[in-house]
Amino acid sequence: MSGSEGEERKEGKMNELKDGVIENEREQESVVMDTSAGNPSNLLDLLSADATKQLWEKLVLCHEIAVDENFCLSPRNILTGRDDMEHDVLNNTFWEIFEGxxxxxxxxxxxxxxxxxxTKKVLLSFLMTEGCHDAxxxxxxxxxxxxxxxxxxxxxxxxxxxxxxxxxxxxxxxMASLCAPVRDKEVKELTTISxxxxxxxxxxxxxxxxxxxLNNFFIDIVRPHLQxxxxxxxxxxxxxLASQNAELPATLAWLLVARSSLSPSGFPESSGAQEAADKSPGSSKGAEGCILRPNIVLAEAFxxxxxxxxxxxxxxxxxxxxVKRISALRAEVRRxxxxxxxFLVVAGDSGRCSNEGSGKPEVHLGEPERRESAAPLLPSLLSLVEQSLKTVGTSSCKEAECIxxxxxxxxxxxxxxxxxQSCPALPHTLAASLRGQIIDLSCPTNPVTALVESRLLGYIRTPLLTSPPRRLPPLPPALNSIASALPPLLSHFLRLCDHNRRVCGQQYARLLTQILTLP
Known part of the structure; x- marks a missing residue:
C-alpha cells in the first residue's frame, strides 16, 4: 500500500470516528439553542424538518466539542436517557413498578x-469501537x-x-473488568448490597x-482533530445551508458595516495595517486610496x-x-x-486624595508619578472593583447600580x-467630585472609558490580523491595571475567531469578494 493510500485510509478512519462520536453524543445530549433577540431567524427556520434538525444537532455538538475545551457529557440514566425533571418522573415510576x-x-x-x-446492551457498547471487536x-x-x-x-x-x-x-x-480506575470505588461498593x-x-x-x-474519552480523542x-x-x-438554499443576509450586513467603518481612512489608526498593506487580488481601495484586504475587513468585523x-x-x-460565548466576551470587555x-480616575486624583485636607502642601504629579502614587492601592482597588462589576454586561445587570x-x-x-496615614477623611467636595467622575464613566460618551475601550480593542486587533503562532502585543499604557486579565481574554477570543475562519472561510471569501468590488 502506497503512502498516499495509507494517509487516505487514515483520514477516512478518523472521519468515521468523528461521525460515530458525534452520532453517539447526539443521541445522549439534548442541545437547546438560545433563540433570543439577535439570532437570525431564517437559519433557525431550517429546524422545521426532522432530517435537518438531526443535521443541525450534529453541527452544534461538533462545534461545542471543538470550541469548548471543558465540554463534556453529564451522566444520563441508561433507562430514560435523560437527566432532567422528566427523567426523575420516568425513573421513579419505573422503580416503583419494579418493586411492585x-x-x-x-x-x-x-x-x-x-x-x-x-444492561446487556450497555455492557456490549463498552467493547465496541465503530462496530469492531478487539480480540x-x-x-x-x-x-x-x-x-x-x-x-x-x-x-x-x-x-x-x-x-x-x-x-x-x-x-x-x-463492570469491574471494563470500568476506568476512577470508578473502581463505585463498583466495589455495589458488592456490599444484598x-x-x-x-x-x-x-x-x-x-x-x-x-x-466512555463518551467523554472519545470526545477528548476527537477534539484536536476537529480543532x-x-x-x-x-x-x-x-x-x-445547501439543504434549504439558505442565504446569509445578517452576515453580509455585518461585513458591510465592517468595511464602511474602515473606508473613511482606509484602516483604524491603531492597527498599523495601512503601512503594511500591499496591492493584491481581491483588495479594495478606501476613500483615500488605502488598500482594504479581506483579512482586515474580517478582523474589523470580529x-x-x-x-x-x-x-x-x-x-x-x-x-x-x-451567541453565549460572544455575549460573555463582550461583557468582559465592558467590565x-x-x-x-x-483606576485611571483614582490615579489621576491620587495626589489630591492623599494630601487635601491633611495640611500637607499639594504636589502636582505627572502621569508616571500619579500611577506610582496609586500603586499601593492597586491590589485592593482591583479586588474591590472587580467584585462590584462582576455582573456588568450580563442580562441581569444594572450597570449604574454596579458603578x-x-x-x-x-x-x-x-x-x-x-x-x-493619620489624615482626616476625604473632604466632602473632593469625595463628591470623585463620585461624579466615576459614575460618569458608565455614560456612552465618557472620554476616559472610550479611550480605554479603544486601546483594549486595539490590543486585540494586532494579533487578530496575524496568523498563529502569535506573540502577545505590547500593553497600552491605559491597560496596566488590568494586565493580568488580558491574556485569557485575548486567547479565548482568538481561538473563537480562528475556528470560525476555518469553518466559514468559504462563505466569508464569497461575501467579501462581492463587498470589496463595491465602489
Whole structure:
C-alpha cells in the first residue's frame, strides 16, 4: 500500500470516528439553542424538518466539542436517557413498578427482564469501537451474551428460578473488568448490597457514569482533530445551508458595516495595517486610496462583535452557535474597560486624595508619578472593583447600580488609607467630585472609558490580523491595571475567531469578494 493510500485510509478512519462520536453524543445530549433577540431567524427556520434538525444537532455538538475545551457529557440514566425533571418522573415510576412486581406472589419479572436487556446492551457498547471487536474483548463479549441471554433469563423467570442477586454479581464482575480506575470505588461498593432491587438500581447508576466516561474519552480523542482543520464541521454547515438554499443576509450586513467603518481612512489608526498593506487580488481601495484586504475587513468585523449589542445588530448566521460565548466576551470587555477607567480616575486624583485636607502642601504629579502614587492601592482597588462589576454586561445587570457600589467601595478604601496615614477623611467636595467622575464613566460618551475601550480593542486587533503562532502585543499604557486579565481574554477570543475562519472561510471569501468590488 502506497503512502498516499495509507494517509487516505487514515483520514477516512478518523472521519468515521468523528461521525460515530458525534452520532453517539447526539443521541445522549439534548442541545437547546438560545433563540433570543439577535439570532437570525431564517437559519433557525431550517429546524422545521426532522432530517435537518438531526443535521443541525450534529453541527452544534461538533462545534461545542471543538470550541469548548471543558465540554463534556453529564451522566444520563441508561433507562430514560435523560437527566432532567422528566427523567426523575420516568425513573421513579419505573422503580416503583419494579418493586411492585417483585413483592407479588409469585414475583413478576417484566421490569427485571427489560432492565437486564438494557444492561446487556450497555455492557456490549463498552467493547465496541465503530462496530469492531478487539480480540481481547471477545471472551468478555461471549460471557455477556451467555450470562445475559434474554431467552435464558425469560425461561428462568417463567419457572420462578431467576436469581437477580446472582445475575447482579455477574454484571458487577463484568463492570469491574471494563470500568476506568476512577470508578473502581463505585463498583466495589455495589458488592456490599444484598437486596436485588437496590443492587440493580445501583448498577444502573454506575453504568450511567461509565457510559459518560466512555463518551467523554472519545470526545477528548476527537477534539484536536476537529480543532485543527474544521473540515468536518464545515461539511456539516455546507450541507445544512445547501439543504434549504439558505442565504446569509445578517452576515453580509455585518461585513458591510465592517468595511464602511474602515473606508473613511482606509484602516483604524491603531492597527498599523495601512503601512503594511500591499496591492493584491481581491483588495479594495478606501476613500483615500488605502488598500482594504479581506483579512482586515474580517478582523474589523470580529472586533465589532465586542462593541455591538443585540439591540444594535443581528448576529451573523455564521456565528449563531457562539451567541453565549460572544455575549460573555463582550461583557468582559465592558467590565475590564470600566475597571481600568476607574483606576485611571483614582490615579489621576491620587495626589489630591492623599494630601487635601491633611495640611500637607499639594504636589502636582505627572502621569508616571500619579500611577506610582496609586500603586499601593492597586491590589485592593482591583479586588474591590472587580467584585462590584462582576455582573456588568450580563442580562441581569444594572450597570449604574454596579458603578454606585464600586464608588462606595473606592471612597471607603481611600478614607481607610488616609486614616492609616493619620489624615482626616476625604473632604466632602473632593469625595463628591470623585463620585461624579466615576459614575460618569458608565455614560456612552465618557472620554476616559472610550479611550480605554479603544486601546483594549486595539490590543486585540494586532494579533487578530496575524496568523498563529502569535506573540502577545505590547500593553497600552491605559491597560496596566488590568494586565493580568488580558491574556485569557485575548486567547479565548482568538481561538473563537480562528475556528470560525476555518469553518466559514468559504462563505466569508464569497461575501467579501462581492463587498470589496463595491465602489
Amino acid at each position: 412486581e417483585l413483592v407479588k406472589e409469585p414475583p413478576v419479572y417484566i421490569c427485571a427482564l427489560y432492565l437486564l436487556d438494557v 481481547a474483548s471477545r471472551p468478555i463479549a461471549s460471557q455477556i451474551h451467555r450470562e445475559l441471554d434474554p431467552d435464558w433469563l425469560a425461561l428462568q423467570a417463567t419457572n420462578g428460578a431467576l436469581d437477580l442477586l446472582s445475575v447482579g454479581k455477574v454484571i458487577i464482575m463484568t 437486596q436485588p432491587l437496590p443492587l440493580l438500581r445501583g448498577i444502573c447508576g454506575v453504568l450511567s457514569l461509565m457510559k459518560a466516561d 485543527i482543520d474544521g473540515s468536518y464541521e464545515q461539511d456539516k454547515l455546507l450541507a445544512l 472586533l465589532l462583535l465586542l462593541k455591538w449589542s443585540n439591540r444594535d445588530m443581528k448576529l451573523p448566521e455564521t456565528l449563531i452557535l457562539d 475590564l474597560s470600566l475597571m481600568a477607567a476607574i 454606585e457600589k464600586a464608588v462606595e467601595g473606592v471612597l471607603a478604601l481611600l478614607n481607610e488609607r488616609r486614616l492609616s
